[in-house]
Amino acid sequence: MSTTLPYALRALERLRHRIRGPQTVRRLDTFTVDLSAWKLSLSDRTPCIWVHSHEHLNLPAVDLAYAIRDVVRQQGWEHTTVLVLVDGTADELRQQLSRLFTTQFVIWDAKQQKEIFDASSPTRLMLDLFLEQIPRAQLSPYETSRWVTGSRFFGRSSDLKKIRSRPSNFMIFGIRRIGKTSLLREVERLLDEEDPPTEGSRRHVYIECSTLQTPDDFYREVAAKFQAPLKLFLERKAQSFRNATKMFDYLASEQRGQITFLLDEFDRLLEYTQHNLDFCTVLRQASQNKRARFIMAGFREMRRAMYNREHPFYNFGEPLYLEALERKDVAEMITQPFDALRVKLDGREEIVSRIFRETAGQPLFVQFYCQTLLEQLDRSEGNVISINDFQSVYDNTAFRDIVLTTFMDNSVPLERAIVFAMVGVQDKHEREVFTIEDLDAELKRRGLVVTFNRLDEACRNLDTANILRRQGKAYSFRLPLFVRMLQENYSVEFGFKKARQEYMAQDGETRR
Ligand SMILES: Nc1ncnc2c1ncn2[C@@H]1O[C@H](COP(=O)(O)OP(=O)(O)O)[C@@H](O)[C@H]1O
């Protein structure tokens, strides 16, 4: 195959980057290259267009630019970085492409390609050539607004290994924004590579369940994903499923194999179906019959089901608790991209330690630190980051908002009451470590009496939610900045009062 590849791709192939193609699109040869190992924004299918025929090399630059543009549109590559390899000169083409179109092109001419091919470190040279043509912020892998996969996904390697090497079901537990969707999507991407879906054979599917209210909604969603003939399973009158187990049999035989269902946000569906467990029994049966395998993500409801002996989900799968990232993963998330982007970290170990400590390893917070630091660097057009630059992160209101909403989203009223009470005490006595007894005394002083069980459970949840850290009998806050953020944004007294009110109202309801 190698002789039919352009020089730059031959260099990449030698370094074991996966190359797919050529595919001829509008008479131009196109490829995709897996550049995800660079841990930048470049994906495992970075598009590449090869300009090498006489026909194209002899075109006026502006016409060639339009021909390239048509390929980009046809392939839907407008919003990714597109590599253009020209077996000739490319100065004029470069000007035309940047003048005419907003798509981000990286263009290498024949000379540059040859240099890459002959370089002692082709990777370093390619990265530098990328950096010459694309702004750093655009090449960076940091992403704070949606789930991440591939080159943007860091850590969790033992979780991925477990899920991929064992045939069992998995229940993934984790608070909001800890990375459940990212993990499921990464598993989906890996399964796509291993067992690519084709027409008529698709053995894994991702389903977002947060908007589904009933089992029928769920089955309908599944049928739609597989374009299965719904009427085979629907009870005409009630529009209800006659025999859902049959649907799983049907799908497994149609798609020629057991199907892996990646079910995200499963808590809501469990809540809706708590008084009728048939749905969960159907899933259990499908799994026992080896028609389906389930990898589901949730938190409180799923945990309740999994540990309830009466529930069909009791011991249904292997539990997997998603926690914060380990230090070495956080270190990778910081240093790999910054090194590739030629950013110098002045006091490398100290920077890593500081970010790890201040974010408690929460991936989203680490992303915020890195992104903010990089944006600041781009503004100042510098190349060095040091501890002194961290103030820009502390001043970032978006970061503060995300820390506080994450706390609000991840806690129930009693947990919030505990946190506000702790902040109050910390303020007054400058103490940073608390026992359950201290907490109990403080809550009582504030007129809130809670049973030991509830208090203990709440503290454990706050530990799981990455807000408190438990060491033996003692608790302390995990994020050093968190207390300051709370104090700056809320009146601690008011926060406590509201949380107590909500807790009491809720407590009244459960007693009724
Ligand atoms: N493995 C990871 N590597 C890098 N960033 C991650 C990872 N997991 C999560 N993140 C960051 O956290 C954010 C929230 O992740 P997401 O998967 O949406 O969480 P959840 O589904 O648990 O709410 C992402 O936008 C991303 O910035």
Ligand SMILES: [Mg+2]
């Ligand atoms: Mg999610």
